[in-house]
Amino acid sequence: MLYRESGQYKTSYTDDQAIFPLKQDRWLMAIALVIAFVVIPLTSSEYMLEAVIIPFLIFALAAIGLNLLAGYCGQISLGTGGFMAVGGYTAYKLTTSLPDMNMIIVFLLSGVAAAFVGIMFGIPSLRIKGFYLAVATLAAQFFLQWLFNKVEWFYNYNPSGTITAPPREMFGFVVTGPHATAEARYMITLVVVAVLALVAKNLTRGHIGRSWMAIRDMDIAAEIIGIRPLHAKLSAFAISSFYCGVAGSLFVFTWLGSVETEAFNINLSFQVLFMVIIGGLGSILGSFIGAAFITAVPILLTNAPQFFGFNLPIDLQKHFEVMIFGVLIIFFVIVEPHGLARLWQITKEKLRLWPFPY
Amino acid sequence: MNETRNIGDTLLKVDNISLSFGGVKAITGVSLEIREREICAIIGPNGAGKTSMLNVINGFYHPQEGTITFGGEVRKQMRPHLAAAGGIARTFQNVALFTGMSTLDNIMTGRNLKMKKNFLWQALNIGPARKEELEHREFVEHIIDFLEIEAIRKTPVGRLPYGLQKRVELGRALAAEPKLLLLDEPMAGMNVEEKEDMCRFILDTNDEFGTTIGLIEHDMGVVMDLSDHVVVLDHGEKIADGVPDVVRADQNVIDAYLGVAHD
Amino acid sequence: MFRQNGSFAKTMEVLNAIFVLPFVDMFTEPVFFAEVVVGGLLTGVMYSLVALGFVLIFKASGVFNFAQGAMVLFAALTLVGLMEKGVPVWLALIIAAGVMVIVAVVIEKLVLRPLVNQPDIILFMATIGITFFLEGFGETVWGSDIHRLDVGIPDATFEIGGMLLNEFDIWAAAIGAAMVAFLALFFRYTVIGRALRAVADDHQAALSVGIPLKTIWIVVWSVAGFVGLVAGIMWGTKSGVQFSLSLIALKALPVLILGGFTSIPGAIVGGLIIGVGEKVAEIYWGPLIGGAIENWFAYMLALAFLLFRPQGLFGEKIIERV
Numbered sequence: 003m004l005y006r007e008s009g010q011y012k013t014s015y016t017d018d019q020a021i022f023p024l025k026q027d028r029w030l031m032a033i034a035l036v037i038a039f040v041v042i043p044l045t046s047s048e049y050m051l052e053a054v055i056i057p058f059l060i061f062a063l064a065a066i067g068l069n070l071l072a073g074y075c076g077q078i079s080l081g082t083g084g085f086m087a088v089g090g091y092t093a094y095k096l097t098t099s100l101p102d103m104n105m106i107i108v109f110l111l112s113g114v115a116a117a118f119v120g121i122m123f124g125i126p127s128l129r130i131k132g133f134y135l136a137v138a139t140l141a142a143q144f145f146l147q148w149l150f151n152k153v154e155w156f157y158n159y160n161p162s163g164t165i166t167a168p169p170r171e172m173f174g175f176v177v178t179g180p181h182a183t184a185e186a187r188y189m190i191t192l193v194v195v196a197v198l199a200l201v202a203k204n205l206t207r208g209h210i211g212r213s214w215m216a217i218r219d220m221d222i223a224a225e226i227i228g229i230r231p232l233h234a235k236l237s238a239f240a241i242s243s244f245y246c247g248v249a250g251s252l253f254v255f256t257w258l259g260s261v262e263t264e265a266f267n268i269n270l271s272f273q274v275l276f277m278v279i280i281g282g283l284g285s286i287l288g289s290f291i292g293a294a295f296i297t298a299v300p301i302l303l304t305n306a307p308q309f310f311g312f313n314l315p316i317d318l319q320k321h322f323e324v325m326i327f328g329v330l331i332i333f334f335v336i337v338e339p340h341g342l343a344r345l346w347q348i349t350k351e352k353l354r355l356w357p358f359p360y
Numbered sequence: 361m362n363e364t365r366n367i368g369d370t371l372l373k374v375d376n377i378s379l380s381f382g383g384v385k386a387i388t389g390v391s392l393e394i395r396e397r398e399i400c401a402i403i404g405p406n407g408a409g410k411t412s413m414l415n416v417i418n419g420f421y422h423p424q425e426g427t428i429t430f431g432g433e434v435r436k437q438m439r440p441h442l443a444a445a446g447g448i449a450r451t452f453q454n455v456a457l458f459t460g461m462s463t464l465d466n467i468m469t470g471r472n473l474k475m476k477k478n479f480l481w482q483a484l485n486i487g488p489a490r491k492e493e494l495e496h497r498e499f500v501e502h503i504i505d506f507l508e509i510e511a512i513r514k515t516p517v518g519r520l521p522y523g524l525q526k527r528v529e530l531g532r533a534l535a536a537e538p539k540l541l542l543l544d545e546p547m548a549g550m551n552v553e554e555k556e557d558m559c560r561f562i563l564d565t566n567d568e569f570g571t572t573i574g575l576i577e578h579d580m581g582v583v584m585d586l587s588d589h590v591v592v593l594d595h596g597e598k599i600a601d602g603v604p605d606v607v608r609a610d611q612n613v614i615d616a617y618l619g620v621a622h623d
Numbered sequence: 624m625f626r627q628n629g630s631f632a633k634t635m636e637v638l639n640a641i642f643v644l645p646f647v648d649m650f651t652e653p654v655f656f657a658e659v660v661v662g663g664l665l666t667g668v669m670y671s672l673v674a675l676g677f678v679l680i681f682k683a684s685g686v687f688n689f690a691q692g693a694m695v696l697f698a699a700l701t702l703v704g705l706m707e708k709g710v711p712v713w714l715a716l717i718i719a720a721g722v723m724v725i726v727a728v729v730i731e732k733l734v735l736r737p738l739v740n741q742p743d744i745i746l747f748m749a750t751i752g753i754t755f756f757l758e759g760f761g762e763t764v765w766g767s768d769i770h771r772l773d774v775g776i777p778d779a780t781f782e783i784g785g786m787l788l789n790e791f792d793i794w795a796a797a798i799g800a801a802m803v804a805f806l807a808l809f810f811r812y813t814v815i816g817r818a819l820r821a822v823a824d825d826h827q828a829a830l831s832v833g834i835p836l837k838t839i840w841i842v843v844w845s846v847a848g849f850v851g852l853v854a855g856i857m858w859g860t861k862s863g864v865q866f867s868l869s870l871i872a873l874k875a876l877p878v879l880i881l882g883g884f885t886s887i888p889g890a891i892v893g894g895l896i897i898g899v900g901e902k903v904a905e906i907y908w909g910p911l912i913g914g915a916i917e918n919w920f921a922y923m924l925a926l927a928f929l930l931f932r933p934q935g936l937f938g939e940k941i942i943e944r945v
């Protein structure tokens with residue numbers, strides 16, 4: 003087997019601090035990038051991109067956001083949908099009032115807006131913990147959803163109450179709006195997600211990430227060694243919400259194209275939470291795995307009955323899906339409470355030692 | 361012992377501190393001084409208020425009365441981050457490590473206060489942030505060598521045996537390069553060999569880096585060997601304060617400890 | 624440096640509308656105000672009922688049972704489903720209660736036991752799984768239409784001192800109160816109740832009472848199921864048995880942060896405060912900002928409250944130790 007570290011001596015701390023200290027991991031990563039940037043755009047059907055891959059990427063980004071907060075800093079949030087809404091609506095307001103603004107800037111500014119809102123709703127975390135905080139973040143979810151629904155300015159007084167991504171170009175390609183090709187939308191989503199994932203990885207490995215984890219593991223001790231809970235928690239809320247905000251703007255602009263406030267409801271918050279827990283709390287890779295899982299399962303469940311030749315009435319099938327989804331969550335939580343990323347890691351460790359287990 | 365040691369001026373002065381929780385008085389009117397480069401032991405039976413005293417010193421508990429003078433500043437109460445930034449580090453009676461992180465990362469958190477590069481640099485992991493990270497990593501590796509824990513560098517601390525956890529915790533405190541190091545029962549629950557190691561680390565720290573140490577310990581042998589000066593608390597009050605040999609012979613101290621034996 | 628211009632007048636008007644007019648309204652029409660308050664109290668009782676289920680389970684097993692709302696829905700669906708099949712009310716009630724016991728047993732066996740000693744968040748996640756399962760299962764079996772539920776509680780309106788009241792609401796409040804009294808007695812005077820309290824403090828202590836943890840958990844989840852059934856009947860009679868029942872249950876969450884996760888009186892008082900606060904806010908301030916603030920007001924109220932008293936209504940201030 004090829005997966006092992008023998009012979010790879012790290013001669014300096016620089017090498018040891020690299021993101022992927024193992025050569026094989028670097029190779030895997032390179033292959034994944036080639037697939038993402040070359041193979042997928044060349045081979046995937048429009049349906050595949052629209053229904054599976056683009057949402058997967060966007061959810062992965064939101065899951066990274068929530069993971070930074072919940073998995074790394076230990077602050078559970080059920081307000082993800084609300085923060086994504088801030089991103090979506092900010093992007094809409096920006097593009098409609100400043101038509102010439104570069105889309106990348108639009109996405110980033112949407113994240114910044116969400117970050118500010120995240121800080122506001124993160125303030126209670128300085129006084130309350132655990133599930134109390136989780137419940138408190140529901141305030142963000144319901145309030146923001148209400149706000150974007152009630153204040154017509156946010157959707158430019160559009161009588162239907164929806165926001166629609168206007169067509170915008172980048173490098174000569176239409177990347178948003180009804181005429182943007184799936185490939186173009188995919189590429190821009192991919193670039194944003196890939197860069198932000200790398201940034202997240204870096205942050206978690208630096209002193210900010212360590213201060214988050216310290217707060218997560220033992221907040222009192224963290225405070226006593228000089229980590230200020232205020233800074234650590236609010237920066238986690240800010241950066242986490244930034245990610246959710248960018249994900250929210252992509253959600254509208256490169257995936258759905260047109261949404262109502264209802265799209266950002268509490269179920270979205272839960273969906274992202276599932277991804278984080280099933281994928282693995284405190285793991286960037288896990289956020290991707292979790293997103294893949296939660297995006298794929300409903301699609302499989304929807305198509306499975308037909309595949310096996312059943313023809314269930316549509317609403318019955320919906321209920322079945324919900325039920326099976328519940329069972330799957332329980333199953334995975336029991337089988338591997340640390341998430342699928344941990345399974346992957348264990349497999350890697352086994353391979354590393356194979357064929358001599360000791 | 362004092363003659364051969366280079367003990368300086370008062371570093372920390374705790375003056376007439378009283379602390380209570382609801383009706384429970386944890387500390388009543390205690391004053392004490394710790395001087396630069398000395399090792400000061402705080403002893404006393406369980407519940408005497410020793411841990412509470414450390415908590416007051418580094419700002420985790422806020423006393424109702426009294427003042428704390430550290431680094432020339434007089435305060436009614438400390439704040440944890442001020443204490444940490446001012447150079448007070450500590451370990452805890454019940455190990456308080458970050459269990460989800462590796463030994464290396466735990467000790468790195470001890471350097472957090474010294475790491476200044478903002479998050480944009482960290483996000484890109486280039487230039488200054490990377491350089492800073494490496495410099496601190498090097499410092500931390502020295503501590504790892506010093507404490508002889510090279511082998512567990514990458515192990516999540518939750519998986520380590522108790523004795524090693526205590527050592528990592530000491531490492532995390534040392535990483536802050538403290539002026540005053542407070543150790544809350546660093547040898548509790550250790551076997552003889554581990555205790556000897558820990559004693560050695562404490563003495564070496566004091567020797568090599570000139571770190572002032574405040575130490576809570578139950579093992580009288582250890583206390584007598586290590587400390588320059590001993591403060592005895594009982595029921596939240598100070599009942600003795602002086603060089604080890606004098607304190608050991610003090611009738612109040614003997615009574616307090618005998619009293620515990622009868623509890 | 625005040626300029627008496629339009630914007631100043633406008634500001635005053637807004638302030639007036641926020642800080643003065645609502646109170647003027649309350650005083651000039653006290654009967655209406657009383658009606659609003661009573662209405663709020665009655666809704667509050669219903670919130671309390673749902674919150675009570677949460678508290679029971681959290682107290683005994685430390686699990687934050689997100690599925691409490693789904694249990695309300697599931698119990699109500701079972702009841703109404705049976706009644707629609709022609710089963711008499713009393714029998715349907717017994718069967719529904721029995722089903723809730725089965726649910727408790729299954730949850731203990733398949734979910735709680737394999738997850739003993741896992742972190743809280745994992746158990747929380749598992750209860751979200753349970754939520755999905757119960758919702759999906761209930762609707763698979765009984766369909767997703769809105770079912771009318773009538774278990775024979777009188778539902779006439781009457782008048783006291785100019786206030787219009789609904790008989791059903793009074794019944795609901797009475798049943799809620801009875802439920803609480805019953806639980807309080809149960810906790811205090813039965814062996815299993817005492818074991819429950821012991822288990823809340825310390826699992827080891829509970830074992831010394833001589834009742835296996837497993838039994839305690841099943842009992843607690845069953846009792847929470849019964850409480851859910853009662854809550855389901857109340858809500859279901861009022862607004863029909865439908866999917867949104869499990870969402871109404873989310874409203875019990877701010878009640879919990881207000882009252883504390885482990886306090887039964889907290890659940891009651893918290894429920895009443897949230898019920899009244901929400902109604903009063905919606906009626907007197909809601910129109911100023913476009914209405915429908917019931918969706919979030921309870922959470923904001925609880926949040927604001929927590930900023931001043933993080934330990935909740937009845938919790939004691941704990942100074943953490945190291």
Ligand SMILES: Nc1ncnc2c1ncn2[C@@H]1O[C@H](COP(=O)(O)OP(=O)(O)O)[C@@H](O)[C@H]1O
Binds near residue numbers: 386404409410
């Ligand atoms: N956070 C707290 N809340 C309530 N009482 C406390 C707290 N911390 C300490 N105490 C009380 O203060 C007294 C002294 O405790 P402590 O300082 O831990 O003693 P020692 O470390 O000498 O064994 C004890 O009676 C203890 O119960």
Ligand SMILES: [Mg+2]
Binds near residue numbers: 410411412453
């Ligand atoms: Mg102590």
